[in-house]
Amino acid sequence: MATALASESLLGRLARIARQRGLDTTPGPINDGPSPDEPGHPAYHHRQRVNAALAKLNRAVPPRYTNATADMPQVARWASEVAMNPTTADSLMLWGPTGTGKTHLAYGALRLIAESGPGRFGVVAATFPDLYAALRPGASDPVERERTMRRVMQTPLLLLDDLGTTKDSAWTEETTYRIINHRYNRCLPMIITSNESPIALPNLVGDRIASRLIEMTTRVEVSGADRRKVAR
Numbered sequence: 001m002a003t004a005l006a007s008e009s010l011l012g013r014l015a016r017i018a019r020q021r022g023l024d025t026t027p028g029p030i031n032d033g034p035s036p037d038e039p040g041h042p043a044y045h046h047r048q049r050v051n052a053a054l055a056k057l058n059r060a061v062p063p064r065y066t067n068a069t070a071d072m073p074q075v076a077r078w079a080s081e082v083a084m085n086p087t088t089a090d091s092l093m094l095w096g097p098t099g100t101g102k103t104h105l106a107y108g109a110l111r112l113i114a115e116s117g118p119g120r121f122g123v124v125a126a127t128f129p130d131l132y133a134a135l136r137p138g139a140s141d142p143v144e145r146e147r148t149m150r151r152v153m154q155t156p157l158l159l160l161d162d163l164g165t166t167k168d169s170a171w172t173e174e175t176t177y178r179i180i181n182h183r184y185n186r187c188l189p190m191i192i193t194s195n196e197s198p199i200a201l202p203n204l205v206g207d208r209i210a211s212r213l214i215e216m217t218t219r220v221e222v223s224g225a226d227r228r229k230v231a232r
């Protein structure tokens with residue numbers, strides 16, 4: 001007996017003592033992977049993507065719309081489609097009378113997309129009048145203007161607010177066509193808002209742009225009272 005004990009390995013001895021004390025020594029899986037707070041864990045990287053996207057979005061959002069929400073089911077649905085399939089999702093056109101909350105919904109939708117933690121996030125947001133002002137000949141040197149144009153055409157997400165508030169000219173039509181056609185060809189999602197009905201699009205922007213917008217957008221009517229009047 002003494003010899004048997006002397007030849008027993010240390011591990012064997014520990015196992016025997018554990019058994020005597022009723023402890024289960026069956027080996028289980030060793031979990032030495034990263035915790036959700038550590039690099040390497042999917043939750044950690046998801047959180048990093050959300051934070052990076054929100055930081056980019058916050059730089060593009062005017063203070064009035066900081067807390068905007070996509071509180072309309074069709075708009076929230078569109079945002080989740082873009083979050084899931086950014087290369088195949090439609091664009092969104094929000095249309096309706098002034099003050100009904102189109103810009104609010106647009107920024108809310110962008111926030112939902114950022115919060116989904118997309119792999120690639122970037123956003124440019126502007127009104128059509130501000131866009132034309134930044135791009136018009138003489139606004140800055142031609143290289144700078146072309147760089148702005150490229151950003152608008154290529155950004156993963158584009159919000160262009162207030163279609164139809166600028167008097168149309170050959171130059172605005174050509175500029176709008178370049179942007180819309182580029183994004184149409186590459187299936188890059190955008191949000192357009194307008195006070196005008198989609199039926200008015202051909203008159204507003206010409207047949208070629210209107211035709212592309214009709215094909216590429218999900219159109220959502222935003223109706224109701226002017227919230228600016230109601231709030232007073």
Ligand SMILES: Nc1ncnc2c1ncn2[C@@H]1O[C@H](COP(=O)(O)OP(=O)(O)OP(=O)(O)O)[C@@H](O)[C@H]1O
Nearest residue numbers: 064071097098099100101102103104105195227228
């Ligand atoms: N769902 C909402 N909850 C709270 N405030 C809202 C909501 N929607 C809009 N608002 C507020 O109502 C005002 C008008 O909204 P918004 O600017 O989005 O209207 P709009 O439809 O874009 O108007 P316009 O056609 O004149 O550009 C803003 O002050 C906005 O913050």
Ligand SMILES: [Mg+2]
Nearest residue numbers: 102103161193
């Ligand atoms: Mg608006």
